[in-house]
Amino acid sequence: xxxxxxxxxxxxxxxxxxxxxxxxxxxxxxxSRLMPYIRDRVIVLKKEPFREHDRxxxxxGRDHGLLSAVARGTSLGHSKQAGxxxxxxxxxxxxxxxxxxxxxxxxxxxxxxxxxxxxxFYAVCGAFTDxxxxxxxxxxxxxxxxxxxxxxxxxxxxxxRDPTPERARLMLATVTLKLLDILGFAPIIHRSPxxxxxxxxxxxxxxxxxxxLLDVWRVTGQTDVFQAAAAFVEEALKxxxxxxxxxxxxxxxxxxx
Numbered sequence: 001x002x003x004x005x006x007x008x009x010x011x012x013x014x015x016x017x018x019x020x021x022x023x024x025x026x027x028x029x030x031x032s033r034l035m036p037y038i039r040d041r042v043i044v045l046k047k048e049p050f051r052e053h054d055r056x057x058x059x060x061g062r063d064h065g066l067l068s069a070v071a072r073g074t075s076l077g078h079s080k081q082a083g084x085x086x087x088x089x090x091x092x093x094x095x096x097x098x099x100x101x102x103x104x105x106x107x108x109x110x111x112x113x114x115x116x117x118x119x120x121f122y123a124v125c126g127a128f129t130d131x132x133x134x135x136x137x138x139x140x141x142x143x144x145x146x147x148x149x150x151x152x153x154x155x156x157x158x159x160x161r162d163p164t165p166e167r168a169r170l171m172l173a174t175v176t177l178k179l180l181d182i183l184g185f186a187p188i189i190h191r192s193p194x195x196x197x198x199x200x201x202x203x204x205x206x207x208x209x210x211x212x213l214l215d216v217w218r219v220t221g222q223t224d225v226f227q228a229a230a231a232f233v234e235e236a237l238k239x240x241x242x243x244x245x246x247x248x249x250x251x252x253x254x255x256x257x
Contacts, residue, residue, distance in 0.1 A: 038095040038102075040064050041110065043149045044087050045129040049075060057085055057104060058133055059093065060149060065141030066133070069095045071104040084109040088125050088153050114157055120168050121156040123255045127248025128152060128175050134242055135183060144182050148175060155213040163217070165256040166226045169249050173230035174208040174216050180236060181209065187236035201228035208233075 040061035050056040055074040059067040074082040084091055084107040094106040132145065152175050163171070180186050189206050191199060204225060208216055234249060 036097050037105070038064060038067075038097065039093070040067070040095075041090065041092050041146075042067065043146065043153070044085055044089050044091060045133060047074075047085065047087060055082075055085075056101075059091075060132060060136075060146055061093075061141065062143055062146040063141055064139075065145075066136045066138045067095065067102070068138065069093075069102040069104040071107070081107050086113070088121075088129070089113055090150065090153075113153075117157070118159065118162050120159065120162045120256060121153075123252045124156060124168055124172050124175075125153060127172055127246070127252055128179075131176060131179065131246055131248060134246075135179065135240060142182060145179065148178055148182070151213050155217060158214060159217065162256060165253040166223050166230075167217070168252050168256050169230045170208075170219075170226045171213070171216060172248055172252055173233040174213060176237070177205065177209055177233045180233075180240070183240075185236065185240050187232070187239075189232075195232075197232045198225070198228050200225050201232060204229040205232055 038061075040059075040063050042059035042061045044057060044059055046058040047055050050070050053073050053075050054070050056068060056070050059069065061067050071081055071085060073079050074085065076082075081104070085104075086109075090110045092106075092108045092110060093104060096103045096105050129149075132149070136145070152171075155171075162168075177187075189202050189209070191197075191202060195202075197205075200221075204219070204221065207219070208229065230249065234246075237246060
């Protein structure tokens with residue numbers, strides 16, 4: 001009511017009262033223009049130290065694509081936000097746009113991940129998120145990539161035990177193939193003089209492209225067929241703009257061997 005009365009007096013007396021409140025309104029309006037907010041549902045791709053007590057997070061948003069934001073104090077043990085921003089978790093966030101970097105204002109985890117996530121989960125998800133970061137640019141959103149990330153985490157949580165290194169490499173190749181399809185780098189799956197991949201492995205690659213990830217986990221076959229199908233997809237990465245060859249397949253095999 002006090003502000004209302006001041007407005008009434010200001011209207012009645014005109015310029016006789018100082019317009020402090022009006023100046024503050026203008027000031028706050030200008031600040032809100034400089035610091036707009038972004039709300040999105042994201043999957044956390046990566047976290048890394050930033051300054052003394054902060055962390056920088058790389059996120060992939062359903063509506064905004066690749067995002068980078070700094071969360072204050074999340075490296076401290078008593079931070080409330082840190083638990084909502086664990087890698088590969090699905091989280092609702094609000095980011096404040098800044099001049100130097102964006103700031104993570106609010107974070108709320110959507111689904112609580114299983115306590116006993118297996119080594120294969122972190123090996124495959126880590127290699128795939130690194131590929132997403134390197135193949136995407138901020139400001140370009142594609143909901144299919146968000147859904148692919150979510151499908152991968154859910155299918156890995158479904159596994160009753162760690163897969164063999166060959167099967168984990170095949171799963172990494174499957175999500176890589178689906179990502180290349182989305183980004184427009186899709187390889188043509190057919191036998192040719194340049195493509196010496198065995199027919200069985202090409203048939204498996206075609207199945208990987210069209211099938212849900214849970215169906216790929218259930219595939220049975222010989223190890224050499226799995227390896228040739230994965231190698232075919234890894235070879236397709238050479239037509240992308242990657243400056244260095246991804247080390248994901250080697251890392252997955254080394255961790256699970």
